[in-house]
C-alpha cells in the first residue's frame with residue numbers, strides 16, 4: 001500500500017504523514033528533504049542553483065541518502081548527518097530553484113522509487129508524478145496566514161516575512177504542485193493535528 005500526502009508549503013504534510021504512518025506502523029517518506037539536501041549542497045559548495053550538471057556531478061561524487069525512519073526522516077551524505085541543516089531560511093530560499101531542474105527531479109524520483117512499499121510519501125507530486133498508482137491520495141491546504149503562524153515558530157524570522165516567503169515558494173512550486181485528480185482535499189486550518197490525522201485515517205483500512 002502507498003499513501004500519498006501532497007500539499008502547499010507548511011500545510012502540515014510531514015506532521016500528518018508521520019502521525020498517519022505511526023498509526024499504520026509504516027515508514028513515512030519526506031520527499032522535500034531530498035530537494036532541500038540538493039539545495040544545501042549547492043549553497044555549501046557555491047554551485048549555481050539554475051544548472052543541473054554541476055550539482056548532479058557533486059551528488060554523484062558524494063551521494064546523499066534519505067533514511068525514512070519511523071521517528072523522523074534523516075538525510076546523510078557519507079558520515080555527515082545533514083538533517084538539522086535542511087530547515088533554514090537560506091535553504092527555503094534556494095530549494096524551489098533547484099526543484100525546477102528536471103534532471104534533479106529525476107535524481108529525487110529515482111531515489112524514491114527504490115524504496116520498498118508499503119509507506120506514506122509526502123511532498124508536492126507524490127500522487128501525480130512519482131506514485132500515480134497509489135491507492136490513497138490526500139492534498140493538504142491551509143491559508144497562508146495559518147501556515148505562517150505555524151512556521152514562524154520553527155524559524156528565526158517575523159510573521160510577515162515568513163508568510164511572504166511561503167507565498168513566493170508556493171508560486172515557484174506551482175508547476176509540480178497540482179493536486180492529483182483523485183486526491184481528497186483537507187484544509188488543515190479547520191482542526192488540530194490529531195483531528196487531521198484522524199480524518200486521513202478514516203479513509204484508510206484499519207491496520208491489521
Ligand SMILES: Nc1ncnc2c1ncn2[C@@H]1O[C@H](COP(=O)(O)OP(=O)(O)O)[C@@H](O)[C@H]1O
Nearest residue numbers: 009010011012013014015150188191192193196
Ligand atoms: N492541524 C494541523 N495540521 C497539520 N499541522 C499542524 C496543525 N496544527 C499545527 N500544525 C503544525 O504545523 C507545523 C508545520 O507542519 P509541517 O508538518 O512541517 O508541514 P509541511 O511538511 O507541509 O511543511 C508543524 O509544527 C505542525 O505540528
Ligand SMILES: Nc1ccn([C@@H]2O[C@H](COP(=O)(O)OP(=O)(O)O)[C@@H](O)[C@H]2O)c(=O)n1
Nearest residue numbers: 009010031032033035095096099123124125
Ligand atoms: N515532491 C516534492 C517535494 C518538494 N519539492 C520542493 O522542495 C521544497 C521543500 O519541500 P518541503 O516539503 O520540505 O517543504 P515544506 O512544505 O515542508 O516547507 C519545495 O518548496 C519544493 O520546491 C518538490 O518540488 N517536489
